[in-house]
Amino acid sequence: MEEVARFVLALEQPEVAEEVMHFLDRTGHARVVGSASDERQLLEAIRQLEPDAVVAAPTFIPSREELNGASLFALDTTQSVATLRRAIRGGAAGFYLWPAEREELAIAAARIRPPIEHEMDKRAPVIAVYGPRGGAGTTFVATHLAAAFARRGRSCVLVDLDVVFADASAAVGVPIDEPVRTVADLLPLGDEVSARHVNEVVWRHQQGFGVLLAPGDEVAAVTVRGHHYRAAVAAVRKTCDVVVLHVPRALDEIARTGLELSDRVLVVLGLDVLSFRDARRAITVAGIEERCAFVVNRARRSEIAPSDVERVFGVPPIAVIPAAAGVPEAQDHGQLLPLRGRVGRAIDRLARRVTEDA
Numbered sequence: 001m002e003e004v005a006r007f008v009l010a011l012e013q014p015e016v017a018e019e020v021m022h023f024l025d026r027t028g029h030a031r032v033v034g035s036a037s038d039e040r041q042l043l044e045a046i047r048q049l050e051p052d053a054v055v056a057a058p059t060f061i062p063s064r065e066e067l068n069g070a071s072l073f074a075l076d077t078t079q080s081v082a083t084l085r086r087a088i089r090g091g092a093a094g095f096y097l098w099p100a101e102r103e104e105l106a107i108a109a110a111r112i113r114p115p116i117e118h119e120m121d122k123r124a125p126v127i128a129v130y131g132p133r134g135g136a137g138t139t140f141v142a143t144h145l146a147a148a149f150a151r152r153g154r155s156c157v158l159v160d161l162d163v164v165f166a167d168a169s170a171a172v173g174v175p176i177d178e179p180v181r182t183v184a185d186l187l188p189l190g191d192e193v194s195a196r197h198v199n200e201v202v203w204r205h206q207q208g209f210g211v212l213l214a215p216g217d218e219v220a221a222v223t224v225r226g227h228h229y230r231a232a233v234a235a236v237r238k239t240c241d242v243v244v245l246h247v248p249r250a251l252d253e254i255a256r257t258g259l260e261l262s263d264r265v266l267v268v269l270g271l272d273v274l275s276f277r278d279a280r281r282a283i284t285v286a287g288i289e290e291r292c293a294f295v296v297n298r299a300r301r302s303e304i305a306p307s308d309v310e311r312v313f314g315v316p317p318i319a320v321i322p323a324a325a326g327v328p329e330a331q332d333h334g335q336l337l338p339l340r341g342r343v344g345r346a347i348d349r350l351a352r353r354v355t356e357d358a
């Protein structure tokens, strides 16, 4: 296995690029495999060379998705608030003034590990959203939670395990007349799914999160199995900061696999007797007592109150999302609610609490 991390440079001044290249090569920890002098060339180099790291001028910083898992270092010969801000926004691991801070760059470059090691290391937390009672709001909570993570700057991939109905696709507005890639496209790879394969298949929502879509057709419903999702989720974890699983209600093999893979299971409850009863059963059957947190959804005045969660399950709910009139209509149109207003704020708080938790 190659021990040296592979770098691509994207710097404005050719003479600086030359110096940085020789300097990095001399450290013995980095090898410059490509150089770009504009944004287009940089994207092309990332695509073709799949570097472990990119050293870029602030003006050339690509988006996280475009980086395709590479680490990012910003480098310039001068520094201003605007360029620093751009570097931070682009997710740069550091900003280095050239040549004054080249030793710091060398230290950071030495920490970049070659791909295989690097891939094995990254394991984003997996958060399952699961509603034991139908209609409790699993799809609503899972899709909005993904958007809330994205807004908080945490790159998130929502994985739809609902192979038959693929409700997450409709809820986030995946166009029905466009061909899209789904988890079924990973099937030929068996259990050999890599982060790069996932990045090619994931559908991007305009609010900044990705979705590994479910096929939602009858053929795939019998061919996609739990182990396919296991391999897919293992690869998805290497591509983002947090994974949200949209788990269908029926505790079939795929749903159980999803729950098993999760670090945290958000159990979505309505304020009704069957929600509580079904949750208790599902938690026992799936064996997830230790990993559960409870989200009350569609809360409104009723005989059962959010405080009953603690009485029945021994812990207070991690979030209480109120019922709001606009939710069904937005969902029917494939639109996500803005993360303000009472419902939006409750979901944002949920994202924050889950993040602290993780």
Ligand SMILES: Nc1ncnc2c1ncn2[C@@H]1O[C@H](COP(=O)(O)OP(=O)(O)OP(=O)(O)O)[C@@H](O)[C@H]1O
Pocket (backbone or CB within 6 Å): 131, 133, 134, 135, 136, 137, 138, 139, 140, 141, 167, 249, 297, 298, 299, 321, 322, 323, 324, 325, 327, 328, 329, 331, 332, 343
């Ligand atoms: N907080 C809320 N306020 C008002 N309506 C809501 C709220 N949450 C969900 N709904 C609506 O309730 C219905 C069921 O929600 P959703 O589809 O998310 O539930 P589900 O648990 O995924 O259902 P299923 O069991 O069918 O998968 C939808 O019409 C949705 O728009």
Ligand SMILES: [Mg+2]
Pocket (backbone or CB within 6 Å): 138, 139, 140, 167
């Ligand atoms: Mg649903």
